[in-house]
Amino acid sequence: MNHPSDLHYTKNHSWVRLEGDIIVTGITDYAQDQLGDLVYVEGPDVGKNMTAGDEAGFVESVKTASDIFAPIDGEVIAVNELLEEDPDLINTDPYGDGWIYKIKPVSVADLDELLDADDYEQVIG
Template identity: 50%
Template sequence: MNIPSELKYTKDHEWIKIEGEIATVGITDFAQKELGDIVYVDVDTVDETVEKDEVFGSVEAVKTVSDLFMPLSGEVTELNEVLEDEPEKVNTDPYGDGWMIKISISNVSEIEGLLSAEAYQELIGA
């Protein structure tokens, strides 16, 4: 199981890469395997401020649709437009080219509530 130690995680299977006040968000390797082949990524919250734990979009796989939950409160500043034509990048490179959004973090104290790689591993039983 691929769980990079430098990232933070949520119980909802999002990963977060924090660089100063900006966070890049995607779904974990575990989540993309559970969902199966991803056919569509829907994010309509660009330029909107979304609170922690609110839905910022959804991922559609062959068999199911899954909501995406905001790991930290902030403004969605960028959407990975590559996913519009190549949603399968989430399956093939979830921590790289398959990232979903970038946010401007509005409450840095929420970072403390995120899971470490070790805690996420325990959560999924890896």
């Protein structure tokens, strides 16, 4: 499994990348592998204020459906519209073109509460 060391992770299999003062997030390589081929992705509404742990949408695969959760507090500022037509981007490029949404965080310091790649590896065993 690929879990880049420059990202932050949650125990519920989201990844987080800081880009300037914006947080980009999606589901991990491990999560997409467990789900199988994705057929539908629904992210949160732009403008929605999220609290860490809030339901932020869901992904559906040929096997199952799974909720996705906000990794930190903040306002949703963008969703990846490419996923509407091509949800498989998460399977082929979970940390790049397969991002799900972007958040303007309340506090970038909240990233310190998330897992690093080594800690996430321990979570997934």
